[in-house]
Amino acid sequence: MPFIPHTDDDLAAMLQTIGVADIDALFDEIPAALRVGGLPAVPPGMSEAAVVRLMRARAARNVDSLCFLGAGAYEHHIPAAVWELATRGEFYSAYTPYQAEASQGTLQLIYEYQSMLAGLVDLDVSNASLYDGATAFAEACLMAVRASRNRNSRRVLVARYLHPLWRKAAETLLRGQAVELVELPSSGGRTDMQALAALDAQDFAAVCLPWPNFLGGLEPVDELTDWAHGRNMLVIAVCNPVAIGLLKPPGKWGAQGADIACGEGQPLGIPLSSGGPYFGFMACRQALVRQMPGRIVGQTLDIEGRRGFTLTLQAREQHIRRSKATSNICTNQGLMVTAATIHLCLLGSEGLRRVAAQCHTNTRALVAALTSLPGVDLQFSPYFHEAVLTLPQPVAPVLARLAAAGILGGHDLQADFPELGHALLVCATELRTAEDIETYRQAMAGALGMAVAT
Amino acid sequence: MRREDLIFEQSRPGRRASTHAPATIAAIDDLPASVLREAPPPLPEVSELQVVRHFTRLSQLNFSIDTHFYPLGSCTMKYNPRVSNTLAMLPGFLARHPLEPDSHAQGVLESLFDLQELLKAATGMSGVSLTPMAGAQGEFAGIAMIRAWHLARGDTGRTQIIVPDAAHGTNPATASMCGCEAIEIPTGPDGDVDIDALRRAVGPKTAGIMLTNPSTLGVFERRISEIADIVHAAGGLLYYDGANLNAILGRALPAGMGFDVVHINLHKTFSTPHGGGGPGAGVVAVNSRLEPFLPIPIVGKRDGSYVWLSEADRPQSIGRLSGFMGNTGILLRAYVYMRLLGAEGMRRVSGYATLNANYLSTRLAAAGFTIAYPQRRASHEFIISLKDVARDTGATAMDFAKALLDRGFHAPTTYFPLLVPECLLIEPTETETRQELDAFVQALCEIRDLAFRDVGELKRAPQTTPVRRLDDVRAARQLDLVWHSRSGTVN
Numbered sequence: 001m002p003f004i005p006h007t008d009d010d011l012a013a014m015l016q017t018i019g020v021a022d023i024d025a026l027f028d029e030i031p032a033a034l035r036v037g038g039l040p041a042v043p044p045g046m047s048e049a050a051v052v053r054l055m056r057a058r059a060a061r062n063v064d065s066l067c068f069l070g071a072g073a074y075e076h077h078i079p080a081a082v083w084e085l086a087t088r089g090e091f092y093s094a095y096t097p098y099q100a101e102a103s104q105g106t107l108q109l110i111y112e113y114q115s116m117l118a119g120l121v122d123l124d125v126s127n128a129s130l131y132d133g134a135t136a137f138a139e140a141c142l143m144a145v146r147a148s149r150n151r152n153s154r155r156v157l158v159a160r161y162l163h164p165l166w167r168k169a170a171e172t173l174l175r176g177q178a179v180e181l182v183e184l185p186s187s188g189g190r191t192d193m194q195a196l197a198a199l200d201a202q203d204f205a206a207v208c209l210p211w212p213n214f215l216g217g218l219e220p221v222d223e224l225t226d227w228a229h230g231r232n233m234l235v236i237a238v239c240n241p242v243a244i245g246l247l248k249p250p251g252k253w254g255a256q257g258a259d260i261a262c263g264e265g266q267p268l269g270i271p272l273s274s275g276g277p278y279f280g281f282m283a284c285r286q287a288l289v290r291q292m293p294g295r296i297v298g299q300t301l302d303i304e305g306r307r308g309f310t311l312t313l314q315a316r317e318q319h320i321r322r323s324k325a326t327s328n329i330c331t332n333q334g335l336m337v338t339a340a341t342i343h344l345c346l347l348g349s350e351g352l353r354r355v356a357a358q359c360h361t362n363t364r365a366l367v368a369a370l371t372s373l374p375g376v377d378l379q380f381s382p383y384f385h386e387a388v389l390t391l392p393q394p395v396a397p398v399l400a401r402l403a404a405a406g407i408l409g410g411h412d413l414q415a416d417f418p419e420l421g422h423a424l425l426v427c428a429t430e431l432r433t434a435e436d437i438e439t440y441r442q443a444m445a446g447a448l449g450m451a452v453a454t
Numbered sequence: 455m456r457r458e459d460l461i462f463e464q465s466r467p468g469r470r471a472s473t474h475a476p477a478t479i480a481a482i483d484d485l486p487a488s489v490l491r492e493a494p495p496p497l498p499e500v501s502e503l504q505v506v507r508h509f510t511r512l513s514q515l516n517f518s519i520d521t522h523f524y525p526l527g528s529c530t531m532k533y534n535p536r537v538s539n540t541l542a543m544l545p546g547f548l549a550r551h552p553l554e555p556d557s558h559a560q561g562v563l564e565s566l567f568d569l570q571e572l573l574k575a576a577t578g579m580s581g582v583s584l585t586p587m588a589g590a591q592g593e594f595a596g597i598a599m600i601r602a603w604h605l606a607r608g609d610t611g612r613t614q615i616i617v618p619d620a621a622h623g624t625n626p627a628t629a630s631m632c633g634c635e636a637i638e639i640p641t642g643p644d645g646d647v648d649i650d651a652l653r654r655a656v657g658p659k660t661a662g663i664m665l666t667n668p669s670t671l672g673v674f675e676r677r678i679s680e681i682a683d684i685v686h687a688a689g690g691l692l693y694y695d696g697a698n699l700n701a702i703l704g705r706a707l708p709a710g711m712g713f714d715v716v717h718i719n720l721h722k723t724f725s726t727p728h729g730g731g732g733p734g735a736g737v738v739a740v741n742s743r744l745e746p747f748l749p750i751p752i753v754g755k756r757d758g759s760y761v762w763l764s765e766a767d768r769p770q771s772i773g774r775l776s777g778f779m780g781n782t783g784i785l786l787r788a789y790v791y792m793r794l795l796g797a798e799g800m801r802r803v804s805g806y807a808t809l810n811a812n813y814l815s816t817r818l819a820a821a822g823f824t825i826a827y828p829q830r831r832a833s834h835e836f837i838i839s840l841k842d843v844a845r846d847t848g849a850t851a852m853d854f855a856k857a858l859l860d861r862g863f864h865a866p867t868t869y870f871p872l873l874v875p876e877c878l879l880i881e882p883t884e885t886e887t888r889q890e891l892d893a894f895v896q897a898l899c900e901i902r903d904l905a906f907r908d909v910g911e912l913k914r915a916p917q918t919t920p921v922r923r924l925d926d927v928r929a930a931r932q933l934d935l936v937w938h939s940r941s942g943t944v945n
């Protein structure tokens with residue numbers, strides 16, 4: 001029997017101890033009318049070998065491509081050691097570290113993670129993870145509404161070029177609490193500082209600034225941070241954790257720095273895996289920590305004065321505070337944080353900087369190669385890590401032709417941002433080589449119906 | 455005693471021993487200095503061997519299913535099959551970009567489509583969305599769907615969600631997340647919901663009720679059909695918290711009990727790992743009433759191919775809950791597990807989980823422990839109360855928990871549900887041997903003997919773990935949440 005160790009003798013002895021004739025008798029408190037004899041629509045069980053065959057065939061039915069698609073999920077190198085270590089049974093099959101003495105491995109690891117993440121965004125404290133970038137963004141908005149000095153406002157300003165899917169998810173998650181997202185004015189692929197005056201008469205709890213933004217654009221974060229703080233708003237940074245290995249961290253924005261930073265942890269050692277599991281990160285200033293959702297690990301001492309780690313500030317959480325908790329989150333994305341922590345240690349600060357720099361350099365090379373084709377233009381600069389190109393024809397059919405040629409050519413922006421025209425978001429991570437980029441250039445020429453010299 | 459220095463304490467400036475980053479740093483000459491980082495981020499500088507050794511050693515400081523019996527009530531800590539992990543991590547699954555064309559991901563989509571069908575069968579429901587990323591997000595989806603259903607009918611005043619006092623904390627917290635008010639109702643002396651209190655609580659403001667069945671008290675709610683009638687007659691809907699589905703798999707269906715929506719923690723019943731806190735998956739299944747409101751994306755089938763359904767296909771959907779598709783890799787693990795088990799394997803799960811729980815509770819009762827609901831049949835889990843021992847000796851449930859660690863067992867869930875004093879909620883699961891259960895009984899008896907003989911010694915537990923009892927008050931009062939080097943902050 002799959003995974004059930006009982007012998008016939010065990011079964012007989014156990015039934016006798018309990019004093020029932022058979023296993024079915026143990027369900028005698030379920031009213032007879034509610035009982036079912038089985039699950040007829042479920043197929044019979046399979047051997048491990050048969051399931052291996054099935055899943056290998058399914059994996060093989062997927063189609064691999066040369067990837068120039070980012071848009072919130074990035075193909076980076078993941079050192080072999082990351083998942084070898086993360087899937088050790090002692091990490092993989094442990095529960096949430098509620099019994100601290102029996103969970104010091106997980107707890108110390110989370111403390112190390114919190115330290116690295118807080119340092120990366122240059123804020124005081126970090127939590128132990130949220131589900132993904134989109135939910136971290138939504139939770140940051142809720143947290144800001146709870147913590148803002150503009151007490152009566154349930155409205156949050158958000159840059160137009162924040163990930164459109166994250167915004168949709170946030171709308172679902174904020175609807176019940178009547179928190180509303182209001183878009184900042186924009187022009188030229190980023191927030192328009194000149195047009196902000198129109199917002200001056202209104203109260204907002206916070207402003208959310210993507211860094212870089214969804215188009216790879218660099219928002220005027222210093223000016224916006226000062227502008228928002230001058231109006232009692234909190235500043236929420238929504239950042240790519242690899243990019244800030246090189247870009248100014250949220251804690252250094254403007255005169256005082258951002259108040260909350262959040263984002264998608266996937267670039268830190270997490271496989272693309274059809275969109276999940278990833279993890280959301282969140283950090284904030286010390287003064288806001290009691291409004292932060294999710295688990296937090298703290299250092300303390302044991303009765304012999306030895307250093308140890310434990311979950312702390314649990315009075316924010318659902319198992320203590322129930323309907324008054326900062327969030328309903330319980331299970332988070334612990335194993336992903338385990339992988340990200342190992343990944344960050346293997347890279348170190350210099351490694352992370354180099355990865356970020358190489359991504360940017362490769363994207364520049366890609367932009368140069370593609371804009372060498374007639375009618376293909378770079379739409380905005382400066383950009384970082386990702387860039388918007390305009391094509392001389394609609395994007396979707398071009399991407400379909402590229403896909404047929406084995407290339408994921410980028411993300412079509414037309415549906416979400418029609419003002420950009422035939423706009424394509426492209427990205428080349430550190431994994432793309434000069435040959436890859438040349439392959440793409442030639443395929444793009446073909447997809448656009450051009451003859452091209454090779 | 456084992457300990458491991460922080461990775462920061464093992465770091466030395468300038469140590470670079472990895473092959474993971476580009477060999478040189480590319481020049482950034484197109485960006486103004488004002489957008490660049492000045493000081494490098496404070497990450498440790500360590501060799502790959504140091505990293506491997508550090509995290510291997512840290513792992514060894516944990517208890518886990520793979521190393522210890524882990525009878526943590528409400529959490530279903532059963533064996534997580536290795537093959538689920540191996541297959542979900544095949545390169546053909548890991549390489550899938552979430553925004554690639556559906557035509558490139560047919561193998562994933564087919565597996566997810568099949569999983570949706572299996573979950574419909576296991577719950578008796580007609581629609582499934584796999585996107586919620588944990589139980590609490592499934593709860594959110596369920597309550598948001600219930601709200602959307604009322605609103606679609608123009609019934610705007612239904613803002614109350616009824617939850618029993620034994621409910622998990624995520625239930626009332628979810629009600630608040632959805633902008634609803636949680637109305638708590640008591641449990642009767644036999645462990646079932648107090649039906650009169652329920653009758654008094656329902657009314658024109660009732661959006662719905664959230665129930666776990668069997669409840670977190672480890673007993674099956676026998677009057678569930680009556681409860682369903684009361685709530686439906688009052689205009690509300692029923693939400694099934696499927697955290698305890700392991701207890702009834704293949705023996706009763708949430709749909710048959712009158713529920714309208716159910717979430718299932720795949721990281722419990724379908725044996726995906728807990729990963730030291732997550733990730734999980736909290737898929738939701740609904741009856742036809744709520745189907746139009748399911749969160750997107752959902753896997754559909756069109757012209758013989760599998761596709762992600764979006765807003766355009768599901769205009770009444772409550773919307774998305776994640777940036778992409780939810781925790782796909784976890785869904786694949788659950789799918790592998792379900793195919794291994796098949797119909798008869800699933801029914802055996804509930805049978806042997808219940809057998810193990812009843813065996814353990816019978817043996818503990820015979821050994822003189824106080825079972826919280828002795829007149830009731832245990833489901834897949836049960837509660838013992840140590841109130842009498844605490845009164846006679848001063849030893850608390852917490853002391854028992856810590857003493858179990860010294861004897862090589864992870865502790866059961868302590869002090870939950872909140873209504874049973876000094877309680878241990880014990881869930882052995884179906885994957886444990888009788889020998890393991892017997893050893894656990896013996897350990898609890900030894901601990902109780904110790905409580906009567908030398909409670910001071912008991913309160914010194916644990917003594918064999920990497921640290922002894924920790925000062926939680928200090929942790930909360932003198933907050934130390936990130937490492938700072940001796941010279942100040944690491945920045």
Ligand SMILES: Cc1ncc(COP(=O)(O)O)c(C=O)c1O
Pocket residue numbers: 329330331528529588589590591622624625666670695697698719734735736
């Ligand atoms: C009864 C019950 N409901 C809900 C949950 C919440 O599930 P999750 O932790 O996956 O969010 C849990 C698990 O912790 C539970 O035991």
